[in-house]
Amino acid sequence: PEYHRQSPSNSQESLTKMQLPPGYHLELLVSEPIIREPVVTVFDGNGRMYVAEMRSYMQDADANGEKDPISRVSLHWSSKGDGVYDKHTVFVDNMVLPRMILPLKDSVLIQETFTGDVYEYRDTNNDGVADTKTLFHKFDLPRDNNLEHQPSGLVWAADNWIYSTYNAVRIRWTPKGVITESTAPNRGQWGMSQDNYGKTWVTLAGSDIGPINFQQPVVYGAFTSPNEEAPGYRDVYPLVGLYDAQPGMRYVRPEDGTLNHTTSAAGIDIYRGDRLPADLVGDLLYGEPVGRLVRRTKIEVRDGITQIRNAYDKSEFIRSADPYFRPVNLVTAPDGTIYITDMYRGIIQQGNWTRPGSYLRGKIDQYGLGDKINGGRIWRLVHDSAKPGPQPHMLDETPAQLVEHLSHPNGWWRDTAQKLIILSQDKSVVPALQALARTSPSPLARIHAIWTLEGLDALEATLVREKFKDTDSHVRVAAIRASETLYKGGQTALAADIITQCSDKNADVAIQGLLTANLLKIPQVTPLIAQDSTGHPSAGVKEITSQLLRSLAENFGPQFTAAQRTQLEKGHTIFLQLCFACHGQDGKGTPYDPKLAPPPGTSATSTQQANVTRATTLAPPLAGSATATGLRAGPILAVLHGLSGPVGGKTYDAQMVPLGGNEDEWIAAVLSYVRNSFGNQASLISAQDVAAVRAANPGRKTPWTLAELSTRLPQPVGNRDAWKFTSNRGVPGGDAAVVATPD
Numbered sequence: 001p002e003y004h005r006q007s008p009s010n011s012q013e014s015l016t017k018m019q020l021p022p023g024y025h026l027e028l029l030v031s032e033p034i035i036r037e038p039v040v041t042v043f044d045g046n047g048r049m050y051v052a053e054m055r056s057y058m059q060d061a062d063a064n065g066e067k068d069p070i071s072r073v074s075l076h077w078s079s080k081g082d083g084v085y086d087k088h089t090v091f092v093d094n095m096v097l098p099r100m101i102l103p104l105k106d107s108v109l110i111q112e113t114f115t116g117d118v119y120e121y122r123d124t125n126n127d128g129v130a131d132t133k134t135l136f137h138k139f140d141l142p143r144d145n146n147l148e149h150q151p152s153g154l155v156w157a158a159d160n161w162i163y164s165t166y167n168a169v170r171i172r173w174t175p176k177g178v179i180t181e182s183t184a185p186n187r188g189q190w191g192m193s194q195d196n197y198g199k200t201w202v203t204l205a206g207s208d209i210g211p212i213n214f215q216q217p218v219v220y221g222a223f224t225s226p227n228e229e230a231p232g233y234r235d236v237y238p239l240v241g242l243y244d245a246q247p248g249m250r251y252v253r254p255e256d257g258t259l260n261h262t263t264s265a266a267g268i269d270i271y272r273g274d275r276l277p278a279d280l281v282g283d284l285l286y287g288e289p290v291g292r293l294v295r296r297t298k299i300e301v302r303d304g305i306t307q308i309r310n311a312y313d314k315s316e317f318i319r320s321a322d323p324y325f326r327p328v329n330l331v332t333a334p335d336g337t338i339y340i341t342d343m344y345r346g347i348i349q350q351g352n353w354t355r356p357g358s359y360l361r362g363k364i365d366q367y368g369l370g371d372k373i374n375g376g377r378i379w380r381l382v383h384d385s386a387k388p389g390p391q392p393h394m395l396d397e398t399p400a401q402l403v404e405h406l407s408h409p410n411g412w413w414r415d416t417a418q419k420l421i422i423l424s425q426d427k428s429v430v431p432a433l434q435a436l437a438r439t440s441p442s443p444l445a446r447i448h449a450i451w452t453l454e455g456l457d458a459l460e461a462t463l464v465r466e467k468f469k470d471t472d473s474h475v476r477v478a479a480i481r482a483s484e485t486l487y488k489g490g491q492t493a494l495a496a497d498i499i500t501q502c503s504d505k506n507a508d509v510a511i512q513g514l515l516t517a518n519l520l521k522i523p524q525v526t527p528l529i530a531q532d533s534t535g536h537p538s539a540g541v542k543e544i545t546s547q548l549l550r551s552l553a554e555n556f557g558p559q560f561t562a563a564q565r566t567q568l569e570k571g572h573t574i575f576l577q578l579c580f581a582c583h584g585q586d587g588k589g590t591p592y593d594p595k596l597a598p599p600p601g602t603s604a605t606s607t608q609q610a611n612v613t614r615a616t617t618l619a620p621p622l623a624g625s626a627t628a629t630g631l632r633a634g635p636i637l638a639v640l641h642g643l644s645g646p647v648g649g650k651t652y653d654a655q656m657v658p659l660g661g662n663e664d665e666w667i668a669a670v671l672s673y674v675r676n677s678f679g680n681q682a683s684l685i686s687a688q689d690v691a692a693v694r695a696a697n698p699g700r701k702t703p704w705t706l707a708e709l710s711t712r713l714p715q716p717v718g719n720r721d722a723w724k725f726t727s728n729r730g731v732p733g734g735d736a737a738v739v740a741t742p743d
Contacts, residue, residue, distance in 0.1 A: 008324050008344070008372050017321040019239065023277070023384045026318075029339070030076055030085050031377040037071075038376040039328055040152075041341045044103035045394035045416050047334040048077040050091060051341075051378065052098040052110075057147075061361055061370045063351025066147070071095045073110055075128050081391040083335055083380075089128030092121055097147055100164060102154035104173070105395065105423045109136055109154060113147045114661065116140060118154070137171050137178045139164075146657045148205075148350045149578055152190050156419050158198025158447065159481060160455040163218070165192055165202055168573045170219065175425055184222040185576035187212050191267040191329055195299075196282065196411055196444055197474050198451070198481075203265035203286050207581040207590045207618055207654075208247075210234060210265040211284060211297065215306055216544065217481075220515040221551060222576070225543050230309030234262045237314055238291035239321040244363040245290055246353050247653045259291040264348065267329030267341065272411025275336030275386045284308065285317065285338070287327030289348045294318035294327050294340065304507030304540015318381075324372055335388035336410050337380050344375035352642075352657045392416070399426040406436060406452065407445040414448050422455035430458045437463060443472040450475070454482045461491050468497055473506040480512045487520050495522045502528055507538035514541070518548055556676070564672075564684060571673025574666065579674075582619035582654035587678030589617025590654075615650035623678035627706070628671075631713050632685050635671050636693040642703030658703065664690040 009017065011028045018026055030051070040052035055071045075091040078084050092098070097113035104120075108130070111118045116139035121130035139151065153164035161170040161181070165188035169180045188202020195201065204212040210233070215223035241257030243249070253260045268286040284297040296317030297308050311317060318327075318340075326348050329341035346369030347354065354361050364370050382388060394402060394416055405417035421429060430453065437449035450467060453459040459482055467479035480501050487494050499522065501513030514532065517525035533545035556565045576585070584590040622628050627647075628635050643656035659667065664687040675682035704712075 008375060009322050011377060014320070014322045014325065014344075014377075017325075019319050019321075021317065024318075025382050025384075026340070027380040027382055029378045029380050030088075032344070032375045034076075034088055035074060035376045035378070036374045037343060037345065038341050038378065039343060040099065040101055041329060041331055041339050041378055042101045042103060043331075043334050043412070043416075044108070045105070045392060045420055046077075046396070047391045048075060049085065049339075049378075050075055050101050050103065050108060052101055053376070054097045054099075054113075055374075056097060058345075058347045058349075058351065058354075059373050061347060061351070061354045061364050063354070066351065067096055067114065069094045069096050071097050071112075073098050073101060073108075078391060083388050083391070087128075091123070091128065092130050099147075099150065099152055100154040102156060102162065105420055111139075111151070111154070113150055137180075139167050139169070146350060146352055146659075148189065149657070153188070153192035153202075155192045155194055155200060156415065157194050157200055158415070158418070158451050158478075159217075159219075160418075160422060160451060161219075163192060163200050165189060166577050168577055173423070181219070183219045184213075185573060186218040187222065187576065187580065189266070191269075191286065193268045193270045193284075193331075194415075195270045196272055197447065197477065201268055201270055201284060203268050204581060205262075205264045205266055208234065208251075208261060208263045209581075210262050210286070210295075211268070211308055214308070216511070216515060220519055221547065223544060223547055225305050225307075225540075228305070228307050230307060233297075233308060233310055235260060235310075235314075236262050236288055236291045236293060236295065237316050237319070238288075238293050239319050240292045240323050242323055242363065242367055242369075244360065244367065244369065246349050246360045248359040259288070262288055262291075262295070264288060264290045265295070267327065269330035269332060269338065271332055271338060273332045273336040273338065274409035275389050276338065276381065276383050277385060283311065285330050287330060287340070289326040289328050289343065291316075292320045292323065292325045292327075294330065301508070303538050304511050305543060323367075323369075324375065332410070332412050333380070333388075334392050334410070334412050334416075335380075335390070336386070337382055337388050340379040340381060342377040342379060344372075344377050346370055346372035352655065394420055399424050399429045400432065403429050403432050403436065403452075406433075406448040407440060407442050411444075414444065418448050418452045418455070421452050425456065427456055427458055430456065433458070434463060437467065443470075443475050446470065446472070446475050447478040450478050450482050454485050459486060461486055461494060464494070465497055468501060473504075473509050476501070476504070476506070476509045477512045480509070480516050484516055484520060495520075495524070498522065499524055499528065502532070507540045510536070510538065510541050511544050514545060514548070567669050567684065568673050568676060571669035571671070572677070574670040575673055575677075579670065583622050584617070587622040587674070587680075589615070589619055589621045591617050613646075613649060613651055615647075615652045617652070618654040619652050619656070620647040620650075622674050623680065625680075627709070628674050629680050629682040632671075632683065632689050633693050633713055634709055635674070636667065636685065636690055637697065637704055637709060637712065639667050639671060640690075640694060640697070641700045643705070643709075644703040645705040645707075647706060656703065660694070664688075664694070 037054045037057050038051045039054050042050050051074050053072050056068045073092045075089045076085040077087050079087050095112050099113050100111040102109040107120045107122045118137045120134050120136040122132040123130050151164040151166040155163050161172050163170050168185045170183050172179050186202050189205045193201050199217045213222040238258045243252050243257040245251040245259050251261050265286050271280050293316040296311040298311050300307050324344050326343040327340050328343050331339050333339045399421050402417040402421050405413045433449045433453050437446050440446050464479050464483045470476050483494050498517050504510045529545045529548050556568045640660040642658040667690045668685045668687045672684040
């Protein structure tokens with residue numbers, strides 16, 4: 001009751017409601033009205049801070065005006081270099097929900113929502129406002145009507161490739177233009193980070209998982225391991241009890257209304273700074289905005305297998321009693337601390353899940369959450385043991401000066417120096433980099449030197465072979481990964497050296513050798529993988545090789561033509577990017593934690609609350625689904641406009657959202673994959689099929705129910721391959737227009 005329509009706190013009042021470990025404190029850097037609805041915070045080489053502001057995000061519970069071009073990327077800096085952000089400009093205005101920012105040298109990459117276009121912006125007269133805009137890259141990605149199911153990130157990783165969530169590709173700046181390579185789908189949602197060794201980390205909020213696919217770098221595959229999460233890892237411990245979790249009562253503790261399970265893990269950061277306690281370095285942190293908290297995760301690697309656990313017993317790193325505290329992004333800052341992007345608002349769920357009649361809409365109206373908009377704060381996390389570090393001036397430094405920063409204790413400095421040296425393409429620093437790779441006492445400096453040489457196209461096989469024998473296993477792993485560029489460039493004699501690394505006594509090195517050999521398709525690797533899957537003493541090697549063998553065995557059969565296999569493979573990638581979160585990798589539906597199931601006989605007043613007919617998976621199974629495998633118009637309509645309501649007499653928490661914003665080929669590919677996977681066998685769907693169904697239903701604005709779909713589809717007569725169209729069923733153009741062609 002004390003939270004009912006509570007007035008928002010000013011920043012000082014909000015601070016009094018924060019709970020942190022002893023010695024830690026938050027400092028306010030920038031807040032409303034200077035910024036509003038902030039979602040991303042990043043820095044250029046001089047420490048200037050760029051903030052993406054989604055000013056049209058959920059301005060009411062119906063998401064009215066969501067696509068209005070009123071959002072922006074703002075720029076903030078300290079004129080005195082003392083960490084006080086006293087200068088502010090609007091770098092780019094009139095945008096549609098900007099979601100990704102990556103500063104380069106004299107330019108900044110930005111991507112907006114509902115488009116795959118990444119633009120490069122420049123401020124040519126140094127007034128803090130961009131005045132030129134050019135297309136940098138165009139992603140082929142879902143352009144649906146749900147802003148949550150779209151990419152985030154743009155992280156320039158240690159391997160000099162740029163990664164993002166959702167996209168099953170990585171992109172790379174080169175002096176001749178942008179190039180791309182395929183990766184496994186990382187399945188991340190909002191936010192991306194990398195650790196000290198260049199492995200990217202993501203979280204998946206869509207099926208309430210948290211960190212996902214973190215066993216190995218995603219370019220080699222999406223690997224998991226049994227028990228990679230400590231027991232109870234997904235349990236969360238907030239202070240605010242508003243009962244306002246989108247899945248309803250089963251995700252809140254009935255005794256106090258607090259969230260009991262992660263449901264919106266977002267804005268991940270691996271802390272790599274130097275101005276907070278040393279025991280925080282390497283820990284994974286992410287915001288849980290529904291819980292108004294920040295989770296701190298300990299990462300432990302044993303025998304090639306990574307496990308994560310909550311750093312606190314039934315508590316959290318940071319949690320607030322302020323119901324409007326919404327931490328959506330965290331980042332290691334140039335000053336060695338952590339900056340927390342707090343959207344500071346009432347509603348934190350996209351409009352597909354706040355419709356009238358939904359459980360969450362009831363809570364929004366009850367507590368007046370829709371009244372709090374246009375807030376936003378950037379907090380600095382500090383500790384009594386150290387003051388924030390100095391402001392960088394890397395954009396004004398020479399490549400030779402930048403080389404010195406590759407040994408800096410703050411990972412942000414190392415990353416940024418490496419990126420700027422590569423963008424300069426100044427090879428006068430090659431001797432200094434070679435010396436650093438050979439003689440630096442810091443393994444991290446040696447790793448950055450190797451990758452900087454690789455990015456300058458100056459890495460030599462001689463140095464790589466030396467580093468294969470480095471005393472530090474992480475350096476050996478980096479050398480193996482960097483050797484891939486040389487191998488692709490024609491230095492195939494490295495194959496024998498790479499194969500040798502597969503027998504390294506260190507499990508991480510042996511795994512990397514196998515992953516690299518498999519990626520490069522070195523002929524000797526397949527029997528070696530098979531041998532190590534049973535004979536290697538390392539549990540991690542056995543786990544990874546067994547998954548490699550399964551992936552090698554996966555293929556679509558000879559009954560499909562080459563063009564059809566290409567379509568099915570594209571559909572497989574789309575499914576793993578988006579659909580698996582609710583429907584499960586095996587198509588049987590993603591189960592939720594059994595302890596979250598409501599007890600039998602629990603009464604409910606809403607279909608979103610606990611009741612005995614609730615399904616035990618987030619979404620209906622696709623394996624054996626009559627809707628998925630039936631007449632082609634059925635699944636097409638469901639994907640175009642969404643599907644709501646009970647399925648098979650069961651209520652599911654994950655509603656099928658409209659995906660009609662995607663191209664016809666995209667929809668055809670993923671549906672064809674679903675209809676021919678998980679034991680399903682049905683005809684493929686073409687782009688022409690999708691186009692015909694789309695044209696026959698131009699005015700549909702709301703999701704279908706199964707009952708409605710049944711009235712839109714012609715019924716089979718006789719065997720399933722002989723369809724007889726007997727009526728128009730009130731559809732313009734008749735049944736043929738709805739279905740396009742009979743099965």
